Amino acid sequence: MIAGHRGARAVAPENTLISMKAAADAGATWIETDTQLCEDLIPVIIHDKSVRRCTNGSGSVRHKPLNELKQLDAGSWFAPEFAGATIPTLTELLQASDDYGLSLNLEIKVHYEEEVELQVRKTIEAIQDYGFDIDRLILSSFSYNAVKHCLKLWPEVRRGLIIEDWVPDIARLDEKLDLYSIHLDHHLLNKTLAKEITDAGKVLQIWTMNDPKQVDKFTRWGVSTIISDDPGLLISATKK
Ligand code: G3P
Numbered sequence: 001m002i003a004g005h006r007g008a009r010a011v012a013p014e015n016t017l018i019s020m021k022a023a024a025d026a027g028a029t030w031i032e033t034d035t036q037l038c039e040d041l042i043p044v045i046i047h048d049k050s051v052r053r054c055t056n057g058s059g060s061v062r063h064k065p066l067n068e069l070k071q072l073d074a075g076s077w078f079a080p081e082f083a084g085a086t087i088p089t090l091t092e093l094l095q096a097s098d099d100y101g102l103s104l105n106l107e108i109k110v111h112y113e114e115e116v117e118l119q120v121r122k123t124i125e126a127i128q129d130y131g132f133d134i135d136r137l138i139l140s141s142f143s144y145n146a147v148k149h150c151l152k153l154w155p156e157v158r159r160g161l162i163i164e165d166w167v168p169d170i171a172r173l174d175e176k177l178d179l180y181s182i183h184l185d186h187h188l189l190n191k192t193l194a195k196e197i198t199d200a201g202k203v204l205q206i207w208t209m210n211d212p213k214q215v216d217k218f219t220r221w222g223v224s225t226i227i228s229d230d231p232g233l234l235i236s237a238t239k240k
């Protein structure tokens with residue numbers, strides 16, 4: 001399965017609702033997207049700690065209230081025709097996922113490890129207040145503590161740990177997290193590791209893989225989901 005990374009960030013400004021629609025239009029049924037808190041403790045959808053790269057503003061997301069974030073243009077940095085796109089709230093993202101028929105791998109992007117519990121709590125509250133379908137949701141994070149808090153605060157939700165360097169002993173790791181999935185930087189993956197992860201009963205996802213020529217190999221190795229910037233390109237490769 002091919003999932004859209006930050007929507008479809010190869011063709012639309014990442015983490016905007018336009019990007020989510022682009023992923024759906026390209027045939028993706030899952031998207032991966034990043035959430036963090038703004039000053040009002042409202043979860044919003046943006047990757048970096050700062051708004052600089054993906055908007056016309058500057059400063060940290062966590063120190064701006066939502067009404068200020070909503071003034072920013074989150075589209076024209078990518079291309080002029082996307083001018084006026086805004087940073088979505090998590091609630092808006094959930095609504096768009098329903099509208100476009102998308103399932104959601106929501107990455108809890110922890111820029112402030114010291115307040116990780118607050119961040120996880122606010123994120124889960126927003127999802128539960130909205131009433132998003134738990135069967136179409138995975139909560140994932142690079143932060144071990146974020147995943148641990150997800151287990152504590154919402155044991156029923158599927159949890160994924162994102163891994164970007166060495167791969168710890170899967171069984172030991174799982175003792176405290178009860179993981180559904182492991183989300184690995186695809187550069188780390190080989191056939192043996194893929195077998196180890198799938199033999200441990202964990203769903204294997206890889207990111208960020210944009211090469212259509214490698215889809216078959218990873219699928220043979222037991223990868224269940226390839227997270228890609230250009231889901232349309234990879235989906236067309238699977239149809240050849
Ligand atoms: O969820 C996998 C992937 O998105 C992790 O890396 O930096 O793109 O959020 P990043």
Ligand code: MG
Pocket residue numbers: 032033034107
């Ligand atoms: Mg991410």
